[in-house]
Amino acid sequence: MGYLVGEENRGLEYMFIMMNSARYAVGMQGIAIAERAYQKAVSFAKDRVQSRPVDGSIKSSLPIIHHPDIKRMLMTMRAYTEGCRAMAAVAAAAYDAAHHHPDAEVQRQNQAFYEFMVPLVKGYSTEMSQEVTSLGVQVHGGMGFIEETGAAQYYRDARILTIYEGTTAIQANDLVGRKxxxxxxxxxxxxxxxxxxxxxxxxxxxxxxxxxxxxxxxxxxxxxxxxxxxxxxxxxxxxxxxxxxxxxxxxxxxxxxxxxxxxxxxxxxxxxxxxxxxxxxxxxxxxxxxxxxxxxxxxxxxxxxxxxxxxxxxxxxxxxxx
Ligand SMILES: Cc1cc2nc3c(=O)[nH]c(=O)nc-3n(C[C@H](O)[C@H](O)[C@H](O)COP(=O)(O)OP(=O)(O)OC[C@H]3O[C@@H](n4cnc5c(N)ncnc54)[C@H](O)[C@@H]3O)c2cc1C
Incomplete structure (x- = not known):
């Protein structure tokens, strides 16, 4: 026996409320894993001693965080993560305004903005989490590839995020077509x-x-x-x-x-x-x-x-x- 949930002929619309929420949540997973990969990479980079500084200022080896290329990787991880988090927060604020703002026109504008943001929060944040967690492995050098450090686990965990709740191409189709x-x-x-x-x-x-x-x-x-x-x-x-x-x-x-x-x-x-x-x-x-x-x-x-x-x-x- 089946039960009608909601009104007839509005199923697709209801389904997209659920999908938008799931897609947003997967985007947040990408940001969370990226943040953890960044924290771990910073901690390793401050601890691991390897090579002298390129400017010759010190004659002995230093923690790798002194090397400009390590800083470049850490800055890339940090900038992507902070930026995607800000994008997700702005999308969430638009969702709130779309539901609770007293002015109907402001609600409509915020709804359109939020809907445009969902494929970006899902697609862009999860694609960036591939890059950030991969850089996390790279900062660890050979130890990143070895499972004990946990850096590779973040990379692996991030790998599903661009696939489930619609692959990146499916988010992009939504952005091109509907949005x-x-x-x-x-x-x-x-x-x-x-x-x-x-x-x-x-x-x-x-x-x-x-x-x-x-x-x-x-x-x-x-x-x-x-x-x-x-x-x-x-x-x-x-x-x-x-x-x-x-x-x-x-x-x-x-x-x-x-x-x-x-x-x-x-x-x-x-x-x-x-x-x-x-x-x-x-x-x-x-x-x-x-x-x-x-x-x-x-x-x-x-x-x-x-x-x-x-x-x-x-x-x-x-x-x-x-
Ligand atoms: C660990 C895991 C957990 C999962 N959990 C759930 C769950 O709880 N519930 C659930 O319902 N599903 C779940 N899934 C399924 C998941 O949502 C699908 O795997 C995902 O949507 C991709 O579909 P697919 O595997 O059929 O790949 P396909 O659709 O066959 O995609 C293969 C490739 O073709 C591309 N492609 C397909 N169609 C197009 C198109 N129109 N335009 C451009 N490119 C296209 C894709 O981008 C991809 O690169 C899970 C999957 C995994 C791996």
């Missing part, structure tokens, strides 16, 4: 307009950090708009070309939104540091935002080229050639 093409790119362009307002705030600062982040954020946002137009205009006429770049589009959108949130955190952290509040923490926030802009957000133009100009080479080979 971008369906409204002609309006929600995506609305997000770009919000990012432009953050750029204006960055431009009003005289700090070198704000300038450096502004340069990358502006370029990434302009790049994103070009890609949104390509996706919105071409998804009916050239679906193979658009879907050849669907995952890169998701990664570009995630990269931009995370860079935007870190830029916002830089603005707050600069103010608090100036006011003398928790200065070491705030200074680290600023440095992390700048690192993200200069080492991760700056990849946006290359991703745009792959999507808009590189679709032909994705599908060029005949099936027999594989």
């Amino acid at each position: 971008t093409a369906r409204d002609g790119g309006q929600t995506a362009k609305g997000i770009a307009a919000q990012i432009e307002r953050t750029e204006a705030e960055l431009a009003s600062r005289d700090s070198l950090d704000a300038r450096a982040v502004l340069k990358r954020l502006k370029l990434a946002r302009e790049t994103f708009i070009e890609v949104v137009e390509f996706v919105a205009c071409q998804s009916k006429a050239s679906p193979n070309a658009v879907f050849a770049g669907s995952v890169p589009y998701l990664m570009l959108a995630g990269n931009l939104v995370v860079g935007w949130q870190l830029a916002r955190s830089l603005l707050v952290a600069e103010d608090l540091a100036k006011a003398g509040t928790d200065v070491a923490f705030m200074t680290a926030k600023v440095a992390t935002a700048r690192f993200y802009a200069e080492h991760i957000l700056n990849k946006a133009p290359g991703i745009r080229d792959s999507i808009v100009e590189g679709a032909g080479s994705v599908t060029a080979l005949a099936l027999e050639a594989f």
Whole structure:
């Protein structure tokens, strides 16, 4: 015997409420594993002694955290993790506003924003957790590959996250179809307009950090708009070309939104540091935002080229050639 749950003909809509919640939760798993991998890598890097410093300042070996390449890996892990966490928090706040804000129009806008964010929180945060946990193994060197350290376990645990509750390609199909093409790119362009307002705030600062982040954020946002137009205009006429770049589009959108949130955190952290509040923490926030802009957000133009100009080479080979 079957029971009707809810109203007839609204099953798909109900199913997506559940799916969005599950996808968001898996994104959070990615962020949590990445955080743990980062903490473990920092602890190992402070303990493991290997090689002299490249600047010759000390003649004996030092803990590996002194080596610039180890710092590069730790900064990459930290920037991805903090940035994705900020993106997930902003998505959660939009979900709350979509349900509890007194103004119906504000509710609608927040719902559209939240729905755009779900494939990014799920897809981008879990893809980044592959990279972060892999870097965690690398920081440990040979010990990372050996199971006793636990670094490899994080890598393995993260590996399922891009697969279950819809693979990254399925998140990207959602982002292209339901979240971008369906409204002609309006929600995506609305997000770009919000990012432009953050750029204006960055431009009003005289700090070198704000300038450096502004340069990358502006370029990434302009790049994103070009890609949104390509996706919105071409998804009916050239679906193979658009879907050849669907995952890169998701990664570009995630990269931009995370860079935007870190830029916002830089603005707050600069103010608090100036006011003398928790200065070491705030200074680290600023440095992390700048690192993200200069080492991760700056990849946006290359991703745009792959999507808009590189679709032909994705599908060029005949099936027999594989
Ligand atoms: C450990 C584990 C636990 C799980 N737990 C659950 C659970 O509790 N409940 C549950 O219902 N399921 C569960 N699953 C199933 C999981 O959700 C699926 O494995 C997942 O959705 C991928 O589907 P699939 O394995 O059929 O892969 P496929 O759909 O066959 O995908 C194979 C490849 O094809 C790609 N692909 C498929 N379709 C498209 C498309 N339209 N466009 C582009 N690329 C495409 C995919 O991205 C992937 O790269 C679990 C799986 C695992 C491994």
